[in-house]
Amino acid sequence: MDAVYILWLRQMKRYVRSRSRVLGAIGQPILFLLALGYGLGSVYKRAGEGNFLEFLVPGIIVQTILFSGVFWGIQILFDKRFGFLKEMLVAPVSRLRVLLGNSLGGATISLLQGIFVLVISMVLGFRPHNWAFMPLSLLIMLALCVALTSFGAGLASIVEDFQGFQGINNFIIFPLYFLSGALYPLTGAPTALRVLSSINPLTYCVDALRYTMINQTHFGITKDLIVIALTVVVCIVFAVNRFNRIQA
């Protein structure tokens, strides 16, 4: 067995064992789907835009992955505070591999949660417009998971305490989420909002998933995929760079 695998396995065990965390992480997006999908669905329909639930599903999947990806990336902060990080850092394993094991664990968990939400939305009546695009959808989700767990790991390497984590949630994660077009179409949004959204990488993830799932796109899939790929690279570089500097 390899060090990367055992650290991945540790994350998976933690995940499976914390049922409240599993339920919480899946419950929230379902609540959004039900409350917004059914609550705003009629308004949306009256505005002539079609089925809101359908429109919402890709956004809610990105939301799920955003919150769980960053949360599991930020586990490094918990490990820092509760001590286990030291055990990993003094082991004869390079930091890159320690980071890799932890981040792959987080990414796997986030991907699973994203898939759960997709399955549940199907139970609620959602159907992708073309099943042939499913592999691409999953690939986009995976890329997003890797980017966000890395982003979380990088952030965790910088902040020292849980207050810092709260700040990250309120000033980085929520704005990213609300400016990603996950909940409303960008077409017709005020200019300021559109500009802010267009510099948010998450917007392109939402847009890409809308393309592969419901055949709607604002930027075009090529542009989306390029931005996603760049985001993944930038996030990984950020995580490696910051994690290497941790002095426990």
Next chain:
Amino acid sequence: MSEAVIKATKVVKNFGDVKAVRGISFEIQAGEIFAFLGPNGAGKSTTISMLTTMLRPTSGELYLNGHDVQKEQDAARRSFGIVFQDPALEEELTAYENMIVHAVLYAVPKAEQKPRIEELLRLVDLWGRKDSYVKTFSGGMRRRLEIARGLLHHPKILFLDEPTLGLDTQTRNLLWDYVKKLNSSEGTTIFFTTHYLDEAQAIAERIAIIDHGEIVAVGTVGQLTKKTGTKDLEEAYLQLTGKEVRDETSLANNGLNVRTANRNMRLR
């Protein structure tokens, strides 16, 4: 040339403007039991963090078992086991799973993992609880588990950073008995820090007293009392380090307090 298993030469560590360790040098022979004493914030934990590759020294050289701690990190890391000041266990795994994670991280051969883990867990009286989650363990049980874990990869050196802090007398005695046994049967070099001078006096063969980031005296209890003209280690210690109580810009939390203090100073 004597066979120094731990060697520090002119080691300096600064956190911003705070000079935590100011050029300390010492040598510890293979098989020795060595204690590091000093008031809060003297630089004990910072020194251990540097020896165990967690902190990079600002300058100076450190060798563990002949390996340069900065240049041959992995070889240096394989030569020691450590029991940290604060528990470093994964609470949501069982005792056994914590041991397995450690075995894999240290590349203990697969066939040896199970017998070694069983032997060590029996030794620290935790075999019966091997499948319990660590979060259900008391402080003493956690400490025992950490010791078992620190020995899993058969290290040449065992670092113990205030290992008896918060433990009851029974557990403390058990711990030291075990450490002494390990030292005599396996020849493991023991390096520990403590605030309990009676422990240092009873267990350590040699003692270094560190204060304000400098080693103020090294030697056996006899040498230290003779040097200071005192009766016992406590008197010698107080004479060397003074009687005033140290404030809290200590290096507890491995320099975190100092870093935070620095930041606060800058903010002011």
